[in-house]
Amino acid sequence: MTAKARAIADGNPCEIVARRWHTLRKPNWSTVHGADVVESLENDIFPLIGDLPIRLVVAPKLLDVLNKVEERGAIETAHRLRQRVSSIFVYGIAAGLCDTDRAASLGKALRKKPRATKQPSIIDGIEDQDERIAQVRAVLGNCDNERCRALTKFALRLIALTAVRPNEVHGARWDEIEGIDRGKPDAPSPAALWRIGAARMKGDEDREADKAGDHLVPLAPRQSTCSAWFGGYPATCRSCSLANVTRIDDVRERPERSSQAGGVITRATSRTASAPRSRPS
Template sequence: MLTDTKVRTAKPRPKSYKIADSNRLYLLVTPSGGKLWRWNYSYDGKQKSMAFGAYPIVSLADARGKRDEAVTILSEGRDPAIARKLKIEANIEAGRMTFERVAREWHGNSKAQWAKIHASDVIRSLERDVFPTIGALPIAQLTPPLVLGVLREIEARGAIETAKRVRQRISAVFVYGIAQGVVENDPAERLGKVLRPLRKGRQPAITDLNKLRQMIKDAEEDNARPITRLALRFLALTAVRPSELRGARWGEFEDLDGRKPLWRIPAARMKGDLDRKEEPDGDHLVPLARQSIAVLRALWPLTGEGELLFPSNRHTHRPMSENAIGYLLNRAGYHGHHVPHGFRAAFSTIMNEWAERQGKDHDRQVIDLMLAHVPREKVEGAYNRAAYLPRRRELAQIWADMLLKGLPAPAVLVERPAKMTNEWSRRIVPKPVARDFRFRRRSEAA
């Protein structure tokens, strides 16, 4: 039998020669001084040989281990050389099965059961947050720390909810890979327990004017129904609650062609208990800036024949989905940064800071009234909801001028590419608006 000393001290000769070890393993010493491990075996009546590598890269102990592994395979009735070749090919193929490749297969297999917008959101989040980091790595070699690193990067930018959603999607890719036999386990399965918890209470909102303006610009440039784009802008201008916007009806608007355009939201649609909803003179009054009127003018050819300003894309008699604007913000990359309700916080923060800079402390009460906030010292039923209307109109215009500086006219939003999801969506192609356009009552239009 060979020893480490014999292997190390073996000298080259004019011709190659063998030094035998146990169980047909031997060291082949070449004239050039090379020392190669070889093993002879019989399979299916034929004499064969396998190479186990060169000394000293492969030690005597390593060579014996390779021989013993081959003997085990041979005892199972398999050819060790073929088994090794198949293993090499499997390893090469495993290297080709990157996370991105498997993820795209999973997405293609799953998207038929999803809404088109959701399917687009899913692949977009992977392309933005996952593929750049681990997309090119073999899925079978990914570990929990590698996946956690991806999620920590998302958390670092403050997108806590996005990190949780992405973890779920990564885990779904691994489950698909397990079913396909390209990976054995899911390293993302238990990472949800170590992610940062969601902040409870205040909803995420961008309260910096420049960043808010950029967010609106990014969202409006994304593919969406024209109605959804206009709804986003009208929500930003009026700072009403999203539920109040969704239920808006053309019949709630007054003097749209006059000098004092107003949106009168019925008390029954406002947030509050039953007493609040039944309160006399409890309507919320929203003075409209010029930019808000421009949104309504662009919207009128699309939905003016119906009751609702912002109807569903499937049923014109129902309000748009409560998630429509939120999905638009998410697709624009603001998931976890700003939600539709966040425009109220943005309006309050920016306008109160403006009032402080201008030395107009009294405007703080007016701003609260514009948000339908009732001061704590006031009794709900005794609160004058029509107070300070002229000043509210002035502040609404100041807000609109600041917010939309540099942004395109609403008519541009209508002309941009839209996601058509059904036959009704294809029918609402906007019509040219004449210069002498006037809002008409529905009875006049008929």
């Protein structure tokens, strides 16, 4: 009888127990995180110990599995996997499938996680506030000068003016914009507001299901001139995404374009950083 057959006969192969655990925990996670968790197990845990009964998974075998992850330089991934496997063992103990958490003490046997470093910024090392502002303006100017789709430039301006995440701009819908007379887009709109639904915000399912979790972005005159951003508002398209309204190919159907804004920012920042700085007068 093979190890897999014995595990199935035993009723608790490690993979099956792990998937039960994942099903129970998934409602507490965002969709992206839930997918990331199961994918990490499928890549690094299930191929090596997934067929073993969970009660027969011993610490030396599990350490060997995690060491293989370390060997490819994925130190933080090895530590995350240990935490996830430990949580699976805790579930197994509660379900009467095993007696001990074999992953509990393995953290000390793994290599130390590299120290987290701050993401570099275009204003690093600049103390003068006016000079910092000048650098940021230079980046925005270089973004405008980049050769890219008009929609990408509009999106970058909107990110700069609202400080929302790129995904929120990418999925923005006309019916999220409130307080603007779309028949008179240039008229003053002191109550202009962008209401990003909780379901679109980054977070767990509890937040996504909470209507009070909507993210409210007040829109200043520069931001609320919607016709200037996207070229008009068809009355029949209230639920269309802003990208669709322009009749430009929807970036959601072109995955390679989803990081285009990031590429523009990277190139513009690089040009700004390499340019000689002069103190503002």
